Amino acid sequence: MSQNPRGFGDSGWLREAFLQVPREHFVPDRVWWPEPGEDGLHSLLSREERPRAWLKAIYMPGVPLITQLDDGAVPPEGRAKGAFTSSISSAGVIIELLHHLAPQPGDRVLEIGTGTGYTTALLASRVGAEGAVATVEIDADLATRARERLTTLGLPPLVVTGDGEDGYAADSPYDRIVATASVRRIPPAWLEQLCPGGVLVAPLDSPFGCDLLVHLEGDGRGAARGRVLERVEFMQVRGQREKRSYDDLGWPVEVDPESWRDLHIVVGPEGQRISQP
Ligand SMILES: C[S@@+](CC[C@H](N)C(=O)[O-])C[C@H]1O[C@@H](n2cnc3c(N)ncnc32)[C@H](O)[C@@H]1O
Structure with missing residues (x-):
């Protein structure tokens, strides 16, 4: 995609x-x-x-x-x-996500949207035995199958069946959080579960007719700031399928469709704000 x-x-x-x-x-x-x-x-x-x-x-x-x-x-x-x-997900989009996520050996990583478990396996291979990967999938059948596939390959990630908008507090804080389903609003739990300086990469729905991949750095206290990386297309997290007004989601009233690359994003307990510098 x-x-x-x-x-x-x-x-x-x-x-x-x-x-x-x-x-x-x-x-x-x-x-x-x-x-x-x-x-x-x-x-x-x-x-x-x-x-x-x-x-x-x-x-x-x-x-x-x-x-x-x-x-x-x-x-x-x-x-x-x-x-x-x-x-x-296509190999191309996974490369894009993981390149910008830049997980390091030994990191603790949370993935939202396990799907088949393939991206999870790539993450596990990167963080190695010193690190840990937890992944959350809302669909119980998909989670079961992904868990089986990972186990067959001897890979250790923890596959959690649940709503990824809540993150997975039990293994937090995370050095890296990556979502492979898009959101209209960055869930507060993701920021609360990031280490200070931790990185979140996620597709954010936009008024441009596509999702924008955003890269945020957390402050460890539930807030983060960052920028837009790329135009992408993902399926939405289940709880955020319904359209919402972009004004309510912190988008500027007027946005130049050519300037998506320059957008800055600030997210915190008061919500999210996207702006042109
Ligand atoms: C694009 S697929 C993930 C693909 C995965 N990266 C792969 O390559 O196999 C998105 C996944 O997000 C899951 N999903 C949707 N809403 C979710 C939520 N609230 N919490 C966790 N998973 C969710 C969907 O069930 C779907 O399996």
Whole structure:
């Protein structure tokens, strides 16, 4: 879903993590292709029926594969339409997220939106045995499957079934928090659970018709400030699907659509404020 897929660049650790973690291990045997056909339906890629096409799709760098429609109401049995509610994020967008998150060996990391568990596995490979990764997934079936996949590979992250907007206080504070589902408003719990100087990278819904990836540095007392990194597209966290007025969400009344790169963001107990410097 990234509109700006990058290479590994100077993040050599990311290349290592991608080489260590087999992406196909995290992909269900049946997934939907993200682009609809002319009839508006998404075709189903079946590992059993077309193993090569399934594997090829998994390794296309700019392509997310859809693993759930309409919160699981649509069974993966054929061409279908519905709202995307879970996916394995494209390699391109994961590189973008993790490059800016820049987790270090030994860090404590919280991920919101486990999905398949693939990003979780990459994080675990980076932080190593001295670090710790907790990941929160709201959908109990998805959480169970991700937990099984991680365990099969011998990876230790803690997969929590719950509402990621609450973070996961039990293992806090975190050096890094990353969300792989977008929010309209940064949840206060994420900032409360960040170490002083800790980094949060998350997609924030914007008035520009896309999400903006934001990079915030926490003060350890529930506030943070930072900037916008990139235009991205993510599915929304369940509790924030409903549209809200951008005025109420701290956006300036008039925003120049060309100037999204210059935006600054301040978030704290009083809410969030996005401004042009
Ligand atoms: C784009 S998918 C994550 C993909 C994951 N990075 C991967 O590559 O497998 C977003 C996930 O966020 C989950 N989600 C939505 N709202 C949530 C919430 N409030 N708390 C935790 N997870 C949530 C969805 O169920 C979905 O699995």
